[in-house]
Amino acid sequence: MRKRTLGKNGPVVGALGLGAMGMTSGAYGVSDRAESIATVHAALDAGVTLIDTSDHYGSGLNEMLLAEALRGRPRDGYQLSVKFGALTGPGGGFNGQDNRPVAVKNLLIHSMNRLGVDHIDVYRPARLDPAVPIEETVGAIKEMIDAGYVRHVGLSEVDAETIRRAHAVHPIADLQIEYSLISRAVEDEVLPTLRELGIGLTAYGVLSRGLISGHWNPAAEAPGDHRGRMPRFQGANAEHNLALVEALRRIAEAKGCTVAQLAIAWVAERGVDIVPVVGARTRKRLSEALPALDLELTADDLARIERAVPRGAARGDRYPSAFMSGLGVGN
Template identity: 60%
Template structure:
């Protein structure tokens, strides 16, 4: 039975109503180390039971494994209980390496066909290109998704990791429900140009990486952890050498504030993102029910102006060491140009 204790938010001026925080499913398919499918399914159920509604996945997460896991988890639930957000187009080689992005209209129609089958549904709620394809005008990609909206296979169009100019061009073709982009105390680049344009155009923000891949937590990985090569963090600049040492000092400063406030470090980090605006919905990559429960606790954390100033002094944007992706991936981000 659905428990609606989570406050709700609308994604932008044209998007669906979702819970104040959402669930990101990528980590349930091994991106951050082993995950238990039974516990993952239970976590999806816990998120839906709390009223989260938004569940985010991608067709290239573990080459379809994540979509199938999510599909099984929601199979016995009323379809309207879940707002499925699906990213498409990431090209992964058989060795697991990134091969670029395909945003061609013919390709995305094909990708959606496979996603619908793996998810076991007849429509996707929000469909979004995972990245901007430099070889395909964004107008062509969005226009093709708009045709799928007209056909009933997609309800809303979203974008991911694009910049302000691309947002304007896309919104001129079809209303955009939300932009999914990394936003946290450690990643605040959207504040300069992207967030203002989203607000001007009525586009919501679904923020991922809110806990900076686990760094912003009481159990920050890396202090005595060696990551498997399949773990994203093994290749993340922020988890390497001196960068990691510098970032852990910031985490310790945030943890001290959290302790004084009687909350966990992760809850304080999520609460800060929540405080940035009702149009920003954090998407939390919880892999267990315990972590999801902790994330829910952030909704009860109230931050006044003094709290926010203290948090931002403890974790100044210019103090974060290392880029959020490796150099090659950063170059592929339209949002970073």
């Protein structure tokens, strides 16, 4: 697999990242632990090195699963991107964010223990904490870098101003933010700021939680699947958005690829400073995603895609309204 560098100061990683959120039961229904571990192994064997998780996923169970999957693998053969600070309520849902310096250090040691590692490659707050200046949070991570427990500072879902403030404290390796054919607000101010400062972008949601994968079927949605609460997956919005997927399917068929491969390739084509992160829960979905890196999109292909799914074509916000206010950019 080809490599990409997360900004001027970040690690060299495989050109495709693996998101582990769906590998523990919860947001996407019940997961298969054995298949999740096999998928991590298959990803590493294929050259994927960047694995993204959070202390919020499964209230730490996600990190413990990764510890099992990574056991025996050379530590220099993969990079762990860990989001921290998202608080979990008794029901398992998001319950705020804690980015205080004391929390940064406390949460870090718990993540390292669950993952079974002596350092984290990229450590980032999952969201902004309105009660804590970003300078204080990044300053605390910098202390952990100086102590040898963290290699790089990352950010997640913040705006251009916050990126500048954080970068002034310590060089930022990358920003993790949603970026896909139907989520392009990052192109306005955030992406130009990243490129000005030499910061990479790890793009999650490249398939919009499966909406533009070509596989999502509302009738087959698992009980408890959080997509049922997402505006883009609801009612008339879903019908409209699935029509966009069918337009992409026609382009993909002419190109000899799948809809998912087309959507991943589109994100990868936006720049060598961007690493798409796919949330594959099975080896089947991973094996579909991997060839997207070799898919060449011509100027004509890109123009056809733009006509089929112009910016702003999707209906519905990417998160429920209560969560949108905490994000750095819109849709």
